[in-house]
Each structure stands twice: as C-alpha cells, then as structure tokens.
Amino acid sequence: MTITAGADAAAAQTERARVERSVHLRENWKYLTRNVAFPAQWTDDGAAFVYRKTVEGGFAFVRVDDRTLEKSAPFDAARLAEALGKETGEDIDPLRLPFDGFTYADDGKAIELRADDTLYRCTLNAYVCAEKTEEDERPRGFGVVRDLRVPANNEPSPSPDERFEAFVRDDNLALRDLTTGDVVMLSRDGSPGNFYDPETLRWSPDSSHIAIHRVRPGHARYVTRVEAAPDTQVDPVVHKQLYPKPGDAVDIEQPVLFDIRSRRQIDVDNKLFPNPYRLSPPDWRKDSASFAFDYDRRGHGQVRVIAVDADTGGAHAAVTEDSDTFVYADRRFRHDVGDLGEEMIWISERDGWRHLYLIDSRRGRVKRQITKGDWIVRDVVKVDDDSRRIWFSASGRRDGEDPYFVHYYRVNFDGSDLTRLTEANATHTVSFSPDMTRYVDVYSRVDLPNMMEVHDAEDGALIATMETGDISRLETAGFRPPQPFTAKGRDGKTDIWGLVVRPRDYDPARSYPVIENIYAGPHDNFVPKRFWPFGYHSGGDKVIGMQAQADLGFIVVQIDGMGTANRSKVFHDVAWKNLDDSGFPDRIAWMRALAKREPAADLSRVGIYGASAGGQSALNALLFHPEFYTAAVAYAGCYDNRMDKISWNEQWLGWPVDQSYLDASGVVNAHRLQGDLLMIVGEQDSNVDPASTLQVADALIEADKDFELLVVPGGEHSVGRSTGPIDYVQRRQFEFFLRKLSAPGGLAPD
Known part of the structure; x- marks a missing residue:
C-alpha cells in the first residue's frame, strides 16, 4: 500500500507540474519575438x-x-x-x-x-x-435605454451664427438670444415621461432650424449583483447595473423640427419608422435643406435612412434595406455624397453578398451596384466625392486563398477600375496616409510573422520594407504554427475553415483526444488568421492557449462553422433564430474529415470549451450532441438568451421573444445533459448576467444531473483571467480535461 500510495503521489505531482508548465506557457513565450510590427x-x-x-x-x-x-x-x-x-x-x-x-x-x-x-x-x-x-454623455443600457439616474449633458448648444443657444429646461427645448439674454420656450409638450433629449440637439448649418429627439423612456431593468469578498471591506457590496433584456420596452425617440424664425414646431410623421429599436441623432445636410437619421426596426428586419425636409417636415426613405432574417446593425455603412442628400454610398447584402451600392437618395432607389461577385466588402476606408472613388477592404475574392483573408482595393463609383492594392497571400491591415498617397501594410498568416511595408497608394508599388518579424527564438523554444485545415460542411459543398494545434511531442502513431475551442457568435468569424499567437488586440482566441492545452496530450482545434459572419448571407443566416445550432453539423463533419486523414485524432473522446457565447455553445454540445462531445468547460455563458443583453440577442433571435429563445436555452434543456460539465463564472460579470449560470445549475439539480461549478468571487466576464486568478481557472480547465478525457502522456515538465 505504501509503495502504491507513493507511486500515486509521484504521478499526481508529475501531472501537476505538466499542468503548471502549460499554464505559464504564454508568459514564458510572449517576449521571444523580434520586430513583429503592429498596424501603423x-x-x-x-x-x-x-x-x-x-x-x-x-x-x-x-x-x-x-x-x-x-x-x-x-x-x-x-x-x-x-x-x-x-x-x-x-x-x-x-x-x-x-x-x-x-x-x-x-x-x-x-x-x-x-x-x-x-x-x-x-x-x-x-x-x-x-x-x-x-465629456460624458448620459449612459444607455446597451444603447437603447437611457440611465435616468445620470443627468444628461445639457451644456447649451450655440447656433453656428452665434446669435442663439439652445438647451433643455424642465424637459422642454428652450432658446436664448445671446444679444438680449431673453429665453423663449420652443416646446411645451415635454414631460419626465416624454422629454426632449439635449444630447440629440442638432443645429442646421445656417442656424435656421433645430432638430432634436423627444424621448419616451423604456423599461429601466436593473441587474443586482452581490460582491461577496470585496477588497475594501469585510461586508459584501451590492452593485446595480442598468441592463435591458430581450423583449423589454426601449426608449422611443421621436424626431422634432423647430423653425427658429417662426418658432414653429413640427413633429415628423413616424409612418416610415413606426417601431424603432434605435434612431441615430439628426444629421443635417450641408445646405440646411434637410436632415437625415438612421432607423433600425425592432427585430432588425428592416433598416432605413430617413430624410426630412427642413421647411415642411416631410419625410421620405432615402434607402430601405429589408431582410427576411436580419440586417446586421453593426455592419451598416452609409456615406452621403456631396453632403446634399442626392446620392449615397450604401452597403447591402441584397444579392446574397455584402457589396457597395450607389443610391439615388432623393428617390430612394439603387442607381448602380458598384461591386459584385461571390465575395464580400469588409470595411470602407475612404470615399472621395470629387474623384468618385472608394477605398475598401474585402475578402473571398482571390481564388486559392483563405476566404477570410483581408485585402484592400480601390474602385470608381461606376464600378470601373477595380484595383487590388495588396498582393501577398496573407491577411492585411492597411493604414493610409491622410492624403491617400501612401499606405503602410502589415500582413501575416498564422504561419507567417508580421511583415510591414510602405506602398504607393495609386498602384500598390512597394516603396520600402520597414519590418520583418523574427520568430527564431520562439521556434527554438518549441513554437510550431497551427495548421489550417479545410473540409466540407453539412451540405457537402461549403468549405469550412479551421485550425489544428498538436502537442509539441506529437506522435502520429499514438491516439489523442480532441478538444474544440469554440466561439460561434454570429457577429464575426473567430479562427485566427494573423500571426500574433498571443491574441491580436481584442479579437480571436489565443493560439498559445490552445498549444498549452495540446501539450498535455490533446489535439486542439478551432473552427468557423455556418452561422458565423464574413461569408455569404446564406452562410450567416444559419444562425437566425437558431443559436442552438452553433454550426455543430459543420464542426462535427470537419472533425470527422480530420480524423479520416489523421487517425491519431480519437473522436471517441471529444471535449469542448468556450466563453460567453462560446460558453453557451459548449454547454449545448452536451445537451444536443452528446453522441459526439463527451466533456465541456463552459465559461460565463449566456445560457438562456432571455437573460442576456437585449442588443446581441434580439439581433440574432429577433423580437418579440418567441420559441427560438427557448429552443436554445440551457435552462429549458438542462434535462438533456449527458457527459461531463464544468461551468465557470465570474461573480461580477457585467456582460452576461451571472444569474444565467446559476439558473442552469438549478435546472441541472432539479433534473438530478451531476456537474461541476466554479464561481470566481469578484470575477468579471473574463472570469478574473485578466486581473485575477488566471493560473487558477486555466489550471482547473486543464485538469478537468485530463480527468475526463484521460489523455495519456504529454510533455514532461522542465
């Protein structure tokens, strides 16, 4: 017994040392590169x-x-x-x-x-x-409900001709004559329940009119959190956060027009924007003849730009974007050509791909589709009205390349002279000089360290190479880049892209459990494309974290399944009212294709981990696909979309709250759990209501399901990993998979 106990203790000590080595891999490797340049x-x-x-x-x-x-x-x-x-x-x-x-x-x-x-x-x-x-404006809960506990910024707004200043008094719009000091009330219909918001006040350039929003407040829902172990005192601290959730009443904004000379008030007819989720503040045209604002219909199925005539208050739709699923609110773009409201550059997915259009703003119709094809415009860099040219980034246009790689282009308003400015088979980040004569290009791949070059912006010609990333010391320490892998998705036709990270002592003759690092939020794609393996700004997961997990004896993968962004509209629409899908049919097909090519990948032992929306997906893997996934670590998940923030969830599940919210709910479906689950949550998560995790725990207990739960006192949405016990929670994940997937071997400790 003594010998056995001693052997067990030694084995446990060795395993703990292996885990500690992996936990600290990122810190040990982070400063081993040289001349890896970031965007200029x-x-x-x-x-x-x-x-x-x-x-x-x-x-x-x-x-x-x-x-x-x-x-x-x-x-x-x-x-x-x-x-x-x-x-x-x-x-x-x-x-x-x-x-x-x-x-x-x-x-x-x-x-x-x-x-x-x-x-x-x-x-x-x-x-x-x-x-x-x-200078802070009044906070808004996820952009749609004003925090009325905080006073609005009511600094008087001077007219461009400096004759008047406007401000809000007792919820109404007031005007002061700066010569006499006399104050005139321009409105009298404001009240605490229907007030004029000074932060939306906009003067016309010629000082003849004011446009402002009158606001009917939405529902002020607060999430209350108890900080059990604060640093500053012994007793707990209570925190309250304005936190609108799906289905809540939002602030209803009504644009109102005032003629300064006649003191006339004109309410703009809302028949073109009857059910607003959000309106943008008034945006005056240069000639003061009209102003415009963006309208996002509740449920995100329609977006319009509404133009309002300054003399009459008459409104028309300068452009309308309709979708049977969703219009992605955070990816909209408009540019008023010439600032007179006659033409507009607009981004639309109406032909199934994200492209640029020239709009006749007076008539509200398309004059010309500027870009077209089975590829997407990513971002508009600059629009030059005089030369009628557009500089933009795009992906998916070059055959034989990763369709997520970003390149930069220039095109004329009429669609002619489409010119690619970046050449290397990599993903690019370009910074143009203010006069658009030069640009600095930083490009890389996961297997190509950052290159920085200066180019001529007219033809893309190379002027100079500024930096060449040197990773020789990182490679000497054992770094090997992850391997991109592509397989067909659920339809047998669509390419699904991902990465494979293997142990540094990988032996193809051995058998390795597979762990998926999942994030399937429909708002972007997530498999890293750039080199920087420690995390690139705030985007993407860290390759080194995947390597640290792999070194314990696993194959770790990351995949962009259907339902994520930056491919076709059809690809993206898979997520619509379908968040329980998480691209799992594509992910499973991809991993089966990998195992067919690489028998060392043991698909009888598959784990999964993710945070936030990835936490929800990790749990859902065990609820809806237990025949494939056997163990999951779920961080800070939005497990029930009714409990999460209004903005993200109504974007993908729509409004009103319906059965699709229940279909994806980890609470409603907790009884389905099969396999081993560890949930980790920060007690002070201000992004996802931490009660969501505890409600899943309650439902699992009610269903008599075994699981593990770690609540990190004081932890935020990052579960404390950025400011607190990074080593602790990472260690708990690593040890959980070692226990549940029984990975043999792995790198020995130093």
Whole structure:
C-alpha cells in the first residue's frame, strides 16, 4: 500500500507540474519575438506614422518620417513609464507600457493614451501625465435605454451664427438670444415621461432650424449583483447595473423640427419608422435643406435612412434595406455624397453578398451596384466625392486563398477600375496616409510573422520594407504554427475553415483526444488568421492557449462553422433564430474529415470549451450532441438568451421573444445533459448576467444531473483571467480535461 500510495503521489505531482508548465506557457513565450510590427497610425498632418513592435524583453514604439522613412523614438519610454507610474501608482516597465497606441496632442508636445480604460494626457517636454476628463454623455443600457439616474449633458448648444443657444429646461427645448439674454420656450409638450433629449440637439448649418429627439423612456431593468469578498471591506457590496433584456420596452425617440424664425414646431410623421429599436441623432445636410437619421426596426428586419425636409417636415426613405432574417446593425455603412442628400454610398447584402451600392437618395432607389461577385466588402476606408472613388477592404475574392483573408482595393463609383492594392497571400491591415498617397501594410498568416511595408497608394508599388518579424527564438523554444485545415460542411459543398494545434511531442502513431475551442457568435468569424499567437488586440482566441492545452496530450482545434459572419448571407443566416445550432453539423463533419486523414485524432473522446457565447455553445454540445462531445468547460455563458443583453440577442433571435429563445436555452434543456460539465463564472460579470449560470445549475439539480461549478468571487466576464486568478481557472480547465478525457502522456515538465 505504501509503495502504491507513493507511486500515486509521484504521478499526481508529475501531472501537476505538466499542468503548471502549460499554464505559464504564454508568459514564458510572449517576449521571444523580434520586430513583429503592429498596424501603423499616421499623424494628422501625414508627416509621419507610428507603430508598436516587439523587441528584446517587450515592446517599443517607432516613429517613421514619411519623406525620408527614417526611424526614431516618438518619446523617451523610460521617462514616460516613470511619469505614468506616478499618476497610476504602479511600477511600469518601459518595455511593457500598458497601452497599444496613442495620439499626438498640442501640436506634438503631448500624447494621449488609454490605459486600463482611463484616458491620460502626457507631456513630452517635462514628462508629466494626468488623467484627462472626458465629456460624458448620459449612459444607455446597451444603447437603447437611457440611465435616468445620470443627468444628461445639457451644456447649451450655440447656433453656428452665434446669435442663439439652445438647451433643455424642465424637459422642454428652450432658446436664448445671446444679444438680449431673453429665453423663449420652443416646446411645451415635454414631460419626465416624454422629454426632449439635449444630447440629440442638432443645429442646421445656417442656424435656421433645430432638430432634436423627444424621448419616451423604456423599461429601466436593473441587474443586482452581490460582491461577496470585496477588497475594501469585510461586508459584501451590492452593485446595480442598468441592463435591458430581450423583449423589454426601449426608449422611443421621436424626431422634432423647430423653425427658429417662426418658432414653429413640427413633429415628423413616424409612418416610415413606426417601431424603432434605435434612431441615430439628426444629421443635417450641408445646405440646411434637410436632415437625415438612421432607423433600425425592432427585430432588425428592416433598416432605413430617413430624410426630412427642413421647411415642411416631410419625410421620405432615402434607402430601405429589408431582410427576411436580419440586417446586421453593426455592419451598416452609409456615406452621403456631396453632403446634399442626392446620392449615397450604401452597403447591402441584397444579392446574397455584402457589396457597395450607389443610391439615388432623393428617390430612394439603387442607381448602380458598384461591386459584385461571390465575395464580400469588409470595411470602407475612404470615399472621395470629387474623384468618385472608394477605398475598401474585402475578402473571398482571390481564388486559392483563405476566404477570410483581408485585402484592400480601390474602385470608381461606376464600378470601373477595380484595383487590388495588396498582393501577398496573407491577411492585411492597411493604414493610409491622410492624403491617400501612401499606405503602410502589415500582413501575416498564422504561419507567417508580421511583415510591414510602405506602398504607393495609386498602384500598390512597394516603396520600402520597414519590418520583418523574427520568430527564431520562439521556434527554438518549441513554437510550431497551427495548421489550417479545410473540409466540407453539412451540405457537402461549403468549405469550412479551421485550425489544428498538436502537442509539441506529437506522435502520429499514438491516439489523442480532441478538444474544440469554440466561439460561434454570429457577429464575426473567430479562427485566427494573423500571426500574433498571443491574441491580436481584442479579437480571436489565443493560439498559445490552445498549444498549452495540446501539450498535455490533446489535439486542439478551432473552427468557423455556418452561422458565423464574413461569408455569404446564406452562410450567416444559419444562425437566425437558431443559436442552438452553433454550426455543430459543420464542426462535427470537419472533425470527422480530420480524423479520416489523421487517425491519431480519437473522436471517441471529444471535449469542448468556450466563453460567453462560446460558453453557451459548449454547454449545448452536451445537451444536443452528446453522441459526439463527451466533456465541456463552459465559461460565463449566456445560457438562456432571455437573460442576456437585449442588443446581441434580439439581433440574432429577433423580437418579440418567441420559441427560438427557448429552443436554445440551457435552462429549458438542462434535462438533456449527458457527459461531463464544468461551468465557470465570474461573480461580477457585467456582460452576461451571472444569474444565467446559476439558473442552469438549478435546472441541472432539479433534473438530478451531476456537474461541476466554479464561481470566481469578484470575477468579471473574463472570469478574473485578466486581473485575477488566471493560473487558477486555466489550471482547473486543464485538469478537468485530463480527468475526463484521460489523455495519456504529454510533455514532461522542465
């Protein structure tokens, strides 16, 4: 017995050491690259651009003169670190400054930067940093319900001709004559339940009119959280957060027009925008003849740009976008050509792909489709009305390339002279100079470190190579890039793209459990395409985290199934009222294709983990596909979409709340659970109501289902991983999969 106990203890100690090694892999590897440059930012005058890159021990900022391309330091990093440290009360390493970028201020004599969500201004002569006060508007819960506990910014708004100023008094619009000081009430129908919002007040350029929204407040729902173990006191602390949920009444905004000369009030007829989810503030045309605003219909099935005549208050739809499923609110784009409201550049998916259109805004109809084909426009960089040209990014246009790779193009308004400006088979991030004569291109793949080049913006010709990423030390430490893999999806025709991460001691003759890193939110695609393996800004999962898991004896994969963004409209629409799908039929087909090619992938032992929407998907894998998935770690999941934020859930499940919300609910379907489940949640999650996790736990207990639950006191939506026990929760995940999937072997500890 003693020998056995001793052997068991030694084995446990070895396993713990393996886990600890994996947990710290990211920190051990993060600073081993050199000259890996991040996207550049031009100065306002175009005289230089600035970027951040990896150096020995951390990061450094570089300034490049546009004319000579000579490099210099934009500031003294040591002095800046000391000055910022004095202001924040923290010790700051000059090679690990706590910000990714900055902007110049005071004609280059100072910089402004954001660290830990706080804005600072730092002088570059005396090196003094101070927190900069930001002019805050009244907060809105997920953009649709005003927090009436906070006063609106009611700073008087001066007219462009400086004769008057307008403001709100007792919920009504008031006008002060700046010559006499006399105040006139322009409205008298405002009340606390139907008030004029000063933050939406807009003067016409010629000072003849004011447009403003009158607001009927929505439902002020609050989520209450108890912080059980605060740092500042012994007793718990209660936090309340304005948190509208699906189906709640939103603020109803009514545009109102005022003629300053006649003091006439005109309510704009709302027949073209009868059921608003959200209206944008009034946007006056340059000639003051009209203003426009965006209308998003509740349920996201229709979007319009409404134009209003300044003299009559008559409204017409400058453009209407309808969908049988959803119009993606966060991907809209419009540009008024010439600022007179006659033409508009608009992005639409009406032909099944995301493309640019030229709109006749007076008649509300398409004049011309500018781009077309089985590919998508990603973002518009610039529209030049004079030359009638557009610069934009797109993906999926080049045969033989990953369809998610981003390239940059230029095209004329009439669709002619479509010119690709980026060439390398990689994904690109381009920063154009203010005069559009040059651009800085940073491109990479997961297996190609960042390259930075300067190009001529007219024809894309290479001017100079600025940086070439060096990962030799990272490779010496054992880094191997993940392998892209493509297989057909559920329909047997559509290519599904993903990545495979293998243990560094991978032996094809062995058998490895498979773990999927899932995030299936319909708002984007998530499989990394750029090189930076530690996480690129806030986007994408970290390849190193997948490698750390793989090193314990697993094959780890990440996949973009149907229902995610940046492919065709049909591909994206799979998510509509169907969040329980999560692309699982595509994911399972993809993994089966991988195992057919690579028998070392053991599909009798498949785990899955994810956070937020990925947490919901991880749970749903065991609820709806237990024949394939056997173990899941679910972080901070939005397990019941009725409990989650209004904005994200109504976008994909629509309004009103219907059966589709119940179909995807982990609470309603808890009785289906098969397999092993670990749920992890931060007690102070302000993104997803943490009660959602506890409601699943309650339903699982009611159904007599066994599971594991970890609540992190004080943890946010990141479950404390960014500010607290990163090693602890990561270790719990790793050990859970080792126990439940019984992965043999794995890298021995150093």
